[in-house]
Amino acid sequence: MSTIASGLLLIGLFLYVFWPDPNAEAQRNKTRLEYLRERRDNLYDNLRDLNFEYRAGKYPEEDYAAQRAALENEAAETVAEIDLLETQTLAAPLSAAHHSTL
């Protein structure tokens, strides 16, 4: 009984591990653009939290204004870099297509 169970376990696991899978997931490294988008979302979350806490009466006006300005500056810088990288990403295939047509 033990021998049969052991044999079945071994064969089953061997087949499972080495059975060819044509759709093996691509191991791709994260790009800076993806990182910046995550960062932008995070900054927007922080801004939303700050606005909510301000409306709840937790912070005085001047504290709120200072914190909001700092977060907005940071978000603006991130969005600007995203725009730049997106433009470059779009431009690269267009440029390649242009060269191949020529």
Place this chain on the structure above:
Amino acid sequence: MPAFGSFSLLVALVLSAYSLLAGAVALRMLATGNRVAVSPERLAETARRAGIGSFVAATCAAFALVWAAFTNDFSVAYIAEHSNRALDIKYKFAALWSGQEGSLLLWAWLLTAYGFVLRVRHKVDVTLTAYASTILAGIQVFFFLLINFPATPFSLVQGPVPPDGNGLNPLLQYAEMVIHPPMLYLGYVGFSVPFAFALGALMMRYPGEKWIHITRRWTMVTWLFLTVGIFLGMHWAYNVLGWGGYWGWDPVENASLMPWLTGTAFLHSVMMQEKRGMMKSWNVWLIFSTFLLAILGTLLTRSGLVSSVHAFAQSPIGTWFWVFFVIVLAICIFTYILNRDHLKSEHHLESLVSRESSFLFNNLVLLVACLTILWGTFYPVLSEFFQGQKATLVGAYYNVIAVPIGVFLLFLTGIGPLLAWRSTSMRSIRKNFVTPSIAALVVAIGVIPFGVHPWTIVTAGEQGSFYAWITFTLAAFVVTAIFAEFFRGARVIQGHTGRSLLGSVVQLTRRNTRRYGGYLVHFGVVLIFIGISGQAFNQSKEMTMSFRQSMTIGPYRIQCMDFSQDSNANYDTEFALLDVYRNGHKVTRLAPELRLYAASQQPLTVVANHSTPAWDLYVIYAGKDAATGQPVIKAFLNPLVMWIWIGVLITILGTGIALIPNLSAALAAQRSRVTAAIPEEVVTAGKAGD
């Protein structure tokens, strides 16, 4: 079945080793761009599957051991040592973790189970998960090596098979004991996952903080298991060990508390990294330390290095653990040195009065607590090494440091959420601190008539009442601050939606489950502190009681109505029947017992406890008076203990809420699912129709 169990363990070891090697080679190929006959994606996929396969093999091994316990297969030495025929069926299941080899098998099985979930969910981030899976496979190899060679649970008895086993340790024959060790192990083992993600993220220089988002839920679940495990242990100690307390600063208790402290620090400080990109190195080291402390705790329990009521006997596997500990530490240090430039903070601390600084202080305090406990736990080993004489630090050492630290933590729990990120102005402090301070003042004065006299620290040199007074005062501050947070937020929701206040509180919580779940956890922690501070007013009394004789403790009168003995196949028992009166009215009948287990010849105290929110009347049968044959009854009056268990339940509830996705995130996910499900032409047509 033992042969099948042994074979399954061997298969699990081979699969784990393959998962480690193939995973490492595939990741190296991806990093360097070198290709061989097999594509790295394909190789990594087989490594992932081998990891999943190791879970199947480990499950077969665990099943084989439990099966051996259920079928009374005493040819297996482990079963003969830890089970017997008369053992209740639920405790036969517990035999899996009642001894060294079985509990290591449980460790390994849980590790592969966590690995199974991680590997099945690999699409969340394929490369990062491949790193984490490979690191986890390395940890698996260590544990499967242990249970395949020096500590195999399937070794057979030498000579003739005994007709019956030695039975389970009586201390473990208690319902909670069936779940306490698995909970603790789930906590210990679970920290392997955030550790693997953190180390993997550092190795691959993962950009951004998404790995924290991925591991956040893992860390919270693990922390919850460890919390539940620790408090189940406390509840068990309180109800089974019969000394009237729930925490004895035993080395094994300490071993579970240390990773809990660093894990708690990590859960807090990680928010600074998510919100502001700060404390990256600190966080990485916190999670490394948490995992290393879990290993150190297991080493303490397993090696017989320190004496403890929980510890297993002296065993050679201590050396294995030391080697593993040193290897892991070396890998952590090496990886950190190699990639430390990747962990530069994006911001710096701008003000000492800010949310960041409160997290920083919280972390420092938790770390000081952890180091204090580490020093106390290892003191016997160090004193023996340096002075040639084993000296143990008693509870007083820990209390002198732990109590002020606990009080300071409670203070930080109160002020942290009231402070703003970056910096907090004086006006903001005045605005947020007034109401909680008034509540604290009212309680500080209000508890004095109830016997909480802080001045006894000066007049009588008693610290208990002083610390209890501070705890009650701070508890009022924290609870008011928490309720104010809920109230303020709910009012905003109410203003927008017109819902009731309660409905708005629910909506508010669903909007940011992590924050408001976290506040509930804080509330639970406050209740736990209140419960613990009741210790300052404990009373006890011991008396040999004859028939109808009474003793008085606090507001209760206890009258002995009967004492007798009984026996069954598993144990003999002596017990007393005690009627409890308050203000002349009978409130309950208690029946404390003293059992003697047949197989192991070990005694066990069965505590009788009448628990109310104000205090526990905790009674034990301490034995028979040799001269008169009458029962010796020991009664304790322990104030506020019930609040500890209520606080734990609220902590569990709060953590559970924090684990639920936010309403906005859930709606966004739902929207994207709906959009994905709708054919493109329908979406286009809909847009055109708009």
